[in-house]
Amino acid sequence: MILLTSDGITSPQLEEEIKKSLVPISRRAALVTTASCRYKEKDHNVPVLSALMRRFGLEPECVDVEFQDATFLLAYDVVILMGGNPFYLRKHLKKWKNSLEVLTELANRHVLIGISAGSMVLGDTMEFACQIEPGGIEEVGENVDCSGFGIVPLNIMPHYLAYLTAYEQTKEILESYEEETGRKICTINDGDGIIISQAGKKGRYIKDERYTPIVAPDMPEYQAYFFDLYGTLIDIHTEEGDHELWEFMAKYYAYKGAKYGSWELRWRYGALIHDEEERLLHENPKQIPEPQVERVFMRLYEEKGVRVSIQEAVDAAQVFRSFSLRYVRLYYGAKELLAHLKKKDKKLYVLSNAQQVFTASELRYLGIYDYFDKVCLSSDYHCKKPDAAYFKALLTSEGLDPAKVMMIGNSEYDDIRTAKALGMGACYIHSNLSPEGETANCDIVMRAMDLPSLEKILCREAHLA
Structure with a gap:
């Protein structure tokens, strides 16, 4: 069995698929750390995967095909090709003449798991990845072979939604590549996976149900929206301690x-x-x-x-x-979400804990300033969320009925609690900038950053249930 993943075995559904396919013989699992060329066995995923393998009754071992013929992998019940640089992993697997046979045998008689780079090398080609992130090739050196092993009849693009945010041209590059080569690219989002029974067979996509948006069945249609910025529409990273x-x-x-x-x-x-x-x-x-x-x-x-x-x-x-x-960048789908809401004659406002001297310029740089009817930044009001006075100042100045306004933010403490207390609607988005493990109880709970799905919900193009 083959399991292709973006960020590992992170959902109950994927764990269950492994349990069903696992036939313990050696009761050992190999964590192939070759792709993590800088960290190897110190990769941050090693402890998580080791604990998971032990729950399956297997003893995990970190191994490296950079220095050892791939044949030894056949001694393990489960082999996990971990993430990192796919070109580096491919280079060191390919130098062993029997690598293709070993991977095929693992796919057909064992459990072979790919994580990110590990998934990519099992496909037909990685050419498209060279265009999105050329740094991976530079790390390996000249004359890099971008072909995969062809164990699965797919070309794998992991971390798809994350790449759409991090690299603005990702979608355009992938579509152009498909059109020019006739090769279809299969994208995988974090939390999801593709199960394939044997080498060369078609697979089935398994979506992590934990990330499915939760929408209140009786949610009204709101006339205005208050948006938080950082962690909601904008992804940002600063180093003020540097x-x-x-x-x-x-x-x-x-x-x-x-x-x-x-x-x-x-x-x-x-x-x-x-x-x-x-x-x-x-x-x-x-x-x-x-x-x-x-x-x-x-x-x-x-x-x-x-x-x-x-x-x-x-x-x-x-x-x-x-x-x-x-870096400062829009989450994928942010501009499209705002444009669609404006097209539906909704009133849009910023209500963010932010400094005027920083954020106004960043909004213009990112091209979204003009979508808003008013931009409210906490430094101008001398108070910040979750202070109800800050919410009330915007509601009052615009003559808005709280019951017809939805607050959209990535913090249950800063955004959601006060909005609900004031009688407003609320949408919580759990993003990379949200507190770890946080959730909320409100009209909409986006358990992962997915603004295209939120657009469909708010614009009534998705089934509300």
């Missing part, structure tokens, strides 16, 4: 005559953020304070006796943001 950031900012301030050591600047920045929060809390003890970060950058100049304009403080804040930013 020492190089603070060394750079110390030099930036020194050019203006404000001399700081990097550690001193970092400490004073944190202290002034706290001081601004205390000031706002003193002015309004009932609200959750949100300072304007440009005031902090202004005060950093003033502490060194340097007078600057507010624009120079804003410039310093934006330099800080740009240097600390690793």
